[in-house]
Amino acid sequence: MSLPKQVKIVEVGPRDGLQNESRTIPATVKIELVERLADAGLPVVEAGAFVSPKWVPQMAASAEVLAGVRRRADVSYPVLVPNLKGLEAALAAGAEEIAVFGAASESFSQRNINCSIAESLERFAPVIEAARAQGVRVRGYVSCVLGCPYEGDIAPAAVARVADELATMGCYEISLGDTIGVGTPLKAQRMVETVADRLPVERLAAHFHDTYGQALANLFAVLNLGVASVDSAVAGLGGCPYAKGASGNVATEDVVYLLDGLGIDTGVDLATVAATGRWISERLGRTPASKVAQALAAKAED
Ligand code: HMG
Numbered sequence: 001m002s003l004p005k006q007v008k009i010v011e012v013g014p015r016d017g018l019q020n021e022s023r024t025i026p027a028t029v030k031i032e033l034v035e036r037l038a039d040a041g042l043p044v045v046e047a048g049a050f051v052s053p054k055w056v057p058q059m060a061a062s063a064e065v066l067a068g069v070r071r072r073a074d075v076s077y078p079v080l081v082p083n084l085k086g087l088e089a090a091l092a093a094g095a096e097e098i099a100v101f102g103a104a105s106e107s108f109s110q111r112n113i114n115c116s117i118a119e120s121l122e123r124f125a126p127v128i129e130a131a132r133a134q135g136v137r138v139r140g141y142v143s144c145v146l147g148c149p150y151e152g153d154i155a156p157a158a159v160a161r162v163a164d165e166l167a168t169m170g171c172y173e174i175s176l177g178d179t180i181g182v183g184t185p186l187k188a189q190r191m192v193e194t195v196a197d198r199l200p201v202e203r204l205a206a207h208f209h210d211t212y213g214q215a216l217a218n219l220f221a222v223l224n225l226g227v228a229s230v231d232s233a234v235a236g237l238g239g240c241p242y243a244k245g246a247s248g249n250v251a252t253e254d255v256v257y258l259l260d261g262l263g264i265d266t267g268v269d270l271a272t273v274a275a276t277g278r279w280i281s282e283r284l285g286r287t288p289a290s291k292v293a294q295a296l297a298a299k300a301e302d
């Protein structure tokens, strides 16, 4: 399989990026972030999560964010939903796409959503069915596909099982999450090949965190297997509150630079994403984790 000609980038910064922040970020800032990212040409911008505010306080204003965003017709704004209560709230806020999130690791499933993998799938079934009945598209996440903070190595077959079940229940795409960024390229390829034995590779997305600096290498490895949907976060924001030590997602700026260099079309404007990364990083009081963003900033100062 050769490299895809086009890749869809799913921007997860406003959700995965901000869910772990200790300081409260005003909804107005989140709304502006989502709008800027959509204006940069990102076709999908994950806008929030309808989860328990006791579990993830930073996502508590997701209804306000979703309701406040000036939506573009060519952009999708999915939100995370763990159960029927979350679905109800997401629909009330005008969600047109949701994502359910499971895991390939039992311990992570317990810590993240307080139930076993089997229970989570039972819980997702009516959520997916009810969403689809209302014309709402459903994406599915599988966490810990290349390792778990509590269990260590995870068998690719365990990933494939959960991915297959989510797809069978009606998720149009399965995002494979290296939640703690421990993967390396050959491991990532073996995992994707195992999942692709059950599902067409066109239905798979790569969601790689960059904790060990391997995310771009892992992405290149799975792009070569035909994966053409990539999750990333502007400025490399993020982490998961239930995966201690996990750092941010691979930075959108770095992914766009890589794909531009490979001649792969994304429709995303690097300069606009980089400016957005600088803008949100200033609001968070830090510099963008993206190497590309740092290089572009240094060049601009010359
Ligand atoms: P639980 O405590 O088992 O749920 O949590 P419960 O049904 O017993 O309810 C407990 C309380 O939460 C009740 O309120 C419910 O009303 C409320 P109380 O009566 O105590 O006042 N509640 C809710 N409130 C708002 N929205 C809801 C909702 N559901 C219940 N939807 C639950 C189970 C799933 C709710 C909880 O564990 C939870 O919210 N977990 C979310 C964790 C999370 O968001 N993690 C980060 C996202 S996943 C991730 O980052 C990985 C990913 O990026 C991929 C990767 O990198 O691998 C996607």
Ligand code: MG
Pocket: 016, 177, 179, 207, 209, 239, 240, 249
């Ligand atoms: Mg994540």
